[in-house]
Amino acid sequence: MKNNKFYVLILFMAMLLLSFVCLNLGSSLFWGNNKADFTSDGRYTLSEASEEIIQDIKEPIFIKIYMSSSLSEEYPQYADYARFVLRFLNKYQKASAGKISLEIKNPEPYSAIEKEAQAAGIKPILDGNGQINLYFGAEISNDAGDKYTIPNFVSERRSSLEKDISRIIYRINNPQRQKIGLVYENLPITDKSYGTRKTSDWAFVKLLSNNYNLVEMSSRTPQIPLDINVLVIVNPQKPSDVFTYALDQFVLRGGSILMFLDPYSEKEGQLKGTANISEPEIDTLLQNWGISYGKNRLAGDVDLSEMTLIGDKNTQLKNYYLWMNISKDFLNKDNPITEGLSKLSLKTAGILTPIPYEDVEITPLITTSPKGGSVEAHIAKFSDKTNVLTLYNQDNVQHTLALQVTGKFSSVFNNNILENTPYAEKMLPYIAFSAHPSTIVVVADTDMLADENWADTEQSENNEYYGIVPQNDNGNFILRAVDYLTGNKTLLKLYDKKSLVSENGxxxxxxxxxxxxxxxxxxxxxxxxxxxxxxxxxxxxxxxxxxxxxxxxxxxxxxxxxxxxxxxxxxxxxxxxxxxxxxxxxxNKIILMNTIVFPLLLILAILLFRLFFSRIQQRKISELVNER
Amino acid sequence: MNKQFASVYFKEFKSYFRTQTAYFIMAVYMIISMIGTFYSGYFFFLNNSDFVSFFSFQPQILAILIPAVTMRLWADERKSGTLEYILTQPVNYAILVLGKYCAAVSFCLILLTFTFPLWIYTNFLTTVDNMNVFSGYMGCFLTAAAFCAFGCVISAFCSNAVIAYLIAVLVSWGFMATNFNFIISFVAEVSRLPMSGEGQSFNYMAHFQNFISGQIGIDNIIYFAGLIALTLWFNVFVIEYKRS
Incomplete structure (x- = not known):
């Protein structure tokens, strides 16, 4: 009889276990993918743009994550970030309804998986003793052979993770990369050797070449190739007539331009000496497009200025009005380029003034606050900062630092500049008026492009693009401007996530x-x-x-x-x-307070509470006894 | 509130504070939790906006301490011979089990509130995602509740509180650390259902991680609720079995 009861107990337990298994299988099959995001910054919620990109996946995408199991023990800060990355990629997988598959591989030292990781371009991180290679990167590919590698997940790029992954998926979906032209003079923005000196690509160039097919172009070319829709021009000097003609015709054919001008490029001054700084002279074209550019004055702002050490002998930390951190209030929220950006850093920027034309729409993108001011460019170039502040004119004008012009234009030339030369035959025919509306974005600063003004590139040596840690939105502004000009509307909807998590412990x-x-x-x-x-x-x-x-x-x-x-x-x-x-x-104080003081106080409070109630109870009992 | 339930609940709850055990458990919990948070959890090294240094070690700490809360629930009644008396009373066994269980869970809730000062203090040190921390505490609470349920059942089987404690620690640790994915693999193989995404549905840690990451789903709630409900039902069954 007792044995029978015992069997019943075992049977009951087995049935309960079975029902637990069924309950869980059912709940995870039905609701496993639906999670409420209990984070204040919605860090695990995919944006609408990412969802859109995932829906557009044509061929299955494979994400292989190479993560060493000992990474978390060696670098605790990675443990936290690794959890975040895996969880986030899992979201992509779940949202894709089977179109994205996720595989996590552990590259043990000297194993076949380690070799596979290295072949995929995953870069090793040395362990604490500097002896064992650890890995934390990913390869994202499809069956067609399109492949992108994130050599290392850099925890400082946490807020850009969604943007990075969604952009890669977008590029895998749209493998034909758009060509954009890059024209520059005087600033060593690309990877080149100057005698014994070697320069590497500036971070913004890496940013653009990671997303587009970037073609360097000569500033003497008489014609911009037809397959280039967007030109990025950095600090143009007095362009030759031939190149002016090329730009004029490019715009009239519907091409778009992103141009960075600077009356005083501090970066160029650092590299060549202030006396050798060149001034852009491109007034004729700019005026034709509805932009007046004051090359002799620099904009400043008391409210938006950056602090720096000023003075030779009595150095003091002061606001330098010409170095501006433009907050989101002074970035055009209604324009897709500047929408969602929160901070840009500009140094000794020039002033742009719109010239109203019929059929031309001019939109300011970046301005100073209404407490703007200005100073002569030569003062900033040749005097010290104390003097600049003394001669600074607080004119309380909201100066425009960047603007967008959209419309149809007429040519500044009457005919093909190379007419009656053998080259003319090979060139496209001259056109006098815009065939299609075109867009020109002009920014009156080139210093915003310099790495030191927006990016920490310490980790980008082995990790070209995914090692760049943005310090402000300068890089985002450049990329968004090119996305806008190339017509990539989906990508424009991708923003950095505003994360509550800072990388500082x-x-x-x-x-x-x-x-x-x-x-x-x-x-x-x-x-x-x-x-x-x-x-x-x-x-x-x-x-x-x-x-x-x-x-x-x-x-x-x-x-x-x-x-x-x-x-x-x-x-x-x-x-x-x-x-x-x-x-x-x-x-030590924090540890002591939380380990000893607070718990003791709480236990004391409970003891007092207990004492108080037992007194009341005792009183009630004695009252009852007395009554009887 | 059901009168029978209330009397069982309050009797059990008060009994925790009549002896020094409760204060001892509280002190040990605080010391282990804080050492885990500050030293093993790299509290000062990480940003801790989600309080991860604290939550990371809670399952292990609770697996050791919760059995100490539940070990006496039935074992002492049996040892002192009061169990037979209680079982002959006109009281529903389910209410009896629930009353004792809720008292243990309430004590665990007080244990968890002891760590709130650190949560508040951290708000002054860094930006804390309080919603995420709340979700983490929910995970801890459900973990404690599940371990209480295990402790209750095991205590019902044993007449010695120490043995009940040791078995409960073993079961809680085993439950926490075991990878139950083999069940999924088996079911997937037999049924040929595409179940790769649900591979984590039986692993306690996967559910707990969802809570501390602020990603709570109905499946997570069902997992804990189901586990607790079924274990308590088993407890009722065990009491009836013991009575007979």
Whole structure:
């Protein structure tokens, strides 16, 4: 009898298990793909554009993720990001209804999978001891052989992950890459060798070539090829008549232009010296397109200015009005190019003024705030920043820094400029009026293109595009402008996700807060140290040049400078130590508070609560006893 | 509230605080949780907007501590001989089981609220995604509730609280760490259904990860609710079996 009951118990347990299995199978089959996103920033929700791109998938797409199992142990920050990436890619897979397949591979050292990962272009990350290769990248491909590789997932690009993946899927779906022309002078924006000096592509060039077929073009070409729909022109000098004709005809045939002009390119000044900076002279064409460009004045803004160290002797952290961080309030929200952008960084930008023409629509894209001002370009070029601030004219005008012109134009030429030459026969016929409306986007700054003004490229050595970490929206502006001009409407709907997750750990936040208290002193000492080191270096070289005839005074001065350098270095070390010590103290305090103090207080509160109730109970009991 | 349920519930709940066990469990939980969060969870090294350093180790910590909360539920009644008395009372066994279970779960809820100061404190240190953290706490609560259900059943089988504790730790750990995908593979093979996407539906960790990532689905809720309901039903059955 007892045995029978036991069997019933086992049977009941088995039935319960079976019903649990069925319940779960059913629920995951029916609702497994539907998840509520309980994150404030909707970080796991695919955007409408991504959904659209996924729906358009024609051939199955394979995503192979190469992730070393020991990656999370070696780099805890990767563990968090890896979870995010896998979960997010899983969303793509689920949204695709079987069109995307996801495979996770663990490349063990010296295994066949490691070789496969390397062949796919996944770049290794060394473990803590620098001995074992770890991997965390992906290969996205289809049956047709189109293949894209993300050599490493860089956690700082967390907010761009959706954009990156959706763009890759879009490109796999649309393998024919559009050609865009790139014309530049004076700035070494592409990978070239200048004698012994080698330059690599600027980050924005990597950005464009990752998405488009970028064709470098000469600024002497008489004709833009017909297969090029968009031209990106950077800092054009006085263009030859032949090239002016080429641009004129390109626009009249419906071509679009994204042009960056600059009355004072600080980057060019850094590379060539301020005296050798060239000024663009392209007024005739610009005026013909409805744009007046003041090449002698620079725009500034008190409210949007960036802080920097100003002054030679008494260096101070001050706002430099010509370096502007344009916030979203001054970016045209209604224009697809600037819509959704939140911050652009422009330095010593020029001023654009629209010239109203019939049939031409002019839209400002980037402006200063109504508290704009200006200064003569030559003052900024040849004086120090203190002087620039003194001579700065606060005219309270909202200056336009970038604009878009759309419409039909007439030619600035009366006939083919190469008429009556053998070249004319090979050229397209001259046209006097626009055949189709065209769009021209002009930005009065080239410094915004320089890597240091928008991107951290530290990790992009092995990871050309996916290692670029944007610091603001300059890169997005450039890419969106080209997307818009090439007519890629779906891509324009892809934005960076506004993520709550910053890459800085809590310890770094604590460090930052403490550092802020010492920042002024720290920066001042650092600046003084740099100046003194320079002086010492100069003096030492002079002493070396003079040789034995050097005066005692010079040697004494050299010694004094050495001592000063030592003192300042020690002060910086001391400040570093102080900040780190305070950070450690704060961390210990937090641990102590949460491990001991708070729990003790809560337990004490419960004990008091218990005591209070037992007193009440005792009182009630004694009252009852007394009554009886 | 059902009177029978209320009397069982309050009796059990108060009993936790009559001895030092509750305070000891609270203190141990806090110390282990905080050490796990600050040291093993790299709390200061990570951004922790989703409080991941804290949630990562909760299943393991709860698997060790929850059995200590539930070990006495039935075992002590049997040891002291009060079980026979209770079972002869005109009370529904389901209410009896539910009352004891809810008391244990309420105690677990108090345990979890002990960590709220850290949540509040973290808000001052960094930007915290409070919705995500709330979802993580829901995951922890459901985990604790599931482990309570296991503890209840195991306690009903044992007359010794220590043995009940050890078995419950073993079962909870096993449940948490075992990969149950073989069930899916088997079902998929037999039925030839395309089930690759549902491969995680039996793994506890996959469901818990959904909660701490803020990705809650009906399947996750059903998983925990089903697990708890079926385990408690089994508990009722065990009580009836023991009585007979």
């Amino acid at each position: 809590i310890g770094e936040h604590i460090y930052g807060k403490i550092f802020a208290r010492y920042a002024q002193e720290y920066n001042q000492t650092q600046q003084d140290l740099t100046t003194t080191e320079k002086q010492l270096d100069l003096l030492s070289r002079n002493i070396e040049a003079v040789g034995q005839g050097v005066s005692m005074k010079a040697l004494e001065y050299q010694e004094k400078l050495r001592q000063e350098v030592n003192q300042k270095q020690n002060k910086i070390k001391e400040l570093d130590y102080k900040i780190k010590k305070e950070q450690e103290e704060n961390i």
